[in-house]
Amino acid sequence: MGIMLASGANALSVAKAVRAQLALLQKRMPGGVQLSVPHDTTPFVFASSPRDGRGRTSLMPAGVS
Numbered sequence: 001m002g003i004m005l006a007s008g009a010n011a012l013s014v015a016k017a018v019r020a021q022l023a024l025l026q027k028r029m030p031g032g033v034q035l036s037v038p039h040d041t042t043p044f045v046f047a048s049s050p051r052d053g054r055g056r057t058s059l060m061p062a063g064v065s
Contacts, residue, residue, distance in 0.1 A: 015042040 003018060005011055019037065026035050 011042050015040060 003014070005014055022035050022037070029035065
């Protein structure tokens with residue numbers, strides 16, 4: 001699953017919220033199923049705009065292994 005930000009959304013806040021939700025979902029997964037974030041561009045967003053972290057990013061949070 002990929003997540004694209006809405007115009008004006010804060011990439012760092014969205015990434016944090018997605019990771020929090022994944023942690024909750026992980027508790028409901030059967031044994032042996034691991035949810036992961038295989039690709040997250042927010043570290044680059046943070047590095048490029050340290051004032052407020054705003055920018056476009058993509059986050060693919062639901063790699064299931």
